[in-house]
């Protein structure tokens with residue numbers, strides 16, 4: 001599978017051409033052109049046109065282009081999918097998914113619109129039922145490549161208090177990481193809405209990284225740099241990965257099955273980890 005950095009995933013209101021243009025210069029790995037919560041009902045139809053024009057005429061370089069459509073049980077969902085079938089986006093993001101049947105329904109609409117098979121799906125876990133059914137959602141199709149946490153909706157549905165340590169979300173976050181990994185998907189952590197609470201934002205990035213997330217969704221350009229730093233291998237990680245691989249190769253040549261490196265036992269799993277670290281670092285450099 002191709003490794004793609006997805007350290008930072010920036011939401012942009014699809015009805016805001018200035019933000020969509022600005023994103024061409026922003027250091028985001030992935031861009032979400034939003035038609036759902038960031039767009040008022042009266043602006044939904046216009047947002048479709050603004051997004052199509054931006055994707056087709058803009059220069060977004062190697063950033064991954066994702067369009068978040070409205071849910072299929074809304075009056076806009078089906079038309080959004082049809083409109084985006086040939087937009088040039090890399091993926092469609094489906095909000096509030098709760099079942100494999102919803103994934104199949106979205107794919108059927110895209111197939112009828114003759115969307116390219118390379119148009120992938122990102123699915124969002126943001127309701128209690130969606131989280132409980134996350135395994136069936138993640139395994140619904142090989143075209144599902146990324147799982148996104150919708151922690152704002154989920155917090156509301158769970159009636160959580162807004163705490164910097166996200167205690168009430170931990171079970172859901174853990175369960176979703178398990179489902180993503182079991183199905184070989186990348187998983188992106190949810191947003192921090194308070195743009196003035198930098199401490200909470202930084203804590204949530206570090207926490208997300210340590211829980212196994214591949215990146216962070218963000219709502220403002222000023223949140224990008226920290227996410228990019230937190231979800232990239234550090235210089236120390238890269239140095240250690242090189243040492244692990246070199247030590248393992250030396251041991252193999254000497255016909256030894258065990259390697260001790262700086263007092264730590266190295267096994268094949270660490271070599272696989274090290275190779276992944278180097279692949280991600282190379283993909284970020286590229």
Ligand SMILES: CC(C)(COP(=O)(O)OP(=O)(O)OC[C@H]1O[C@@H](n2cnc3c(N)ncnc32)[C@H](O)[C@@H]1OP(=O)(O)O)[C@@H](O)C(=O)NCCC(=O)NCCSC(=O)C[C@H](O)C(=O)O
Nearest residue numbers: 011012013019022037038126150151152153190219220221
């Ligand atoms: C939150 C904002 C409305 C703030 O916008 P604004 O007041 O314009 O901010 P600034 O003046 O500080 O902006 C400085 C410049 O940066 C550009 N900008 C701002 N935000 C973005 C962005 N998201 N993408 C691209 N560019 C952006 C401004 O245009 C300024 O540029 P310039 O004029 O050239 O100086 C705004 O940040 C915003 O709309 N953010 C996105 C909100 C959004 O998409 N929300 C929906 C997704 S989150 C969600 O749904 C949660 C999920 O579903 C869940 O349940 O958890």
Ligand SMILES: [Mg+2]
Nearest residue numbers: 126150152153
């Ligand atoms: Mg949401």
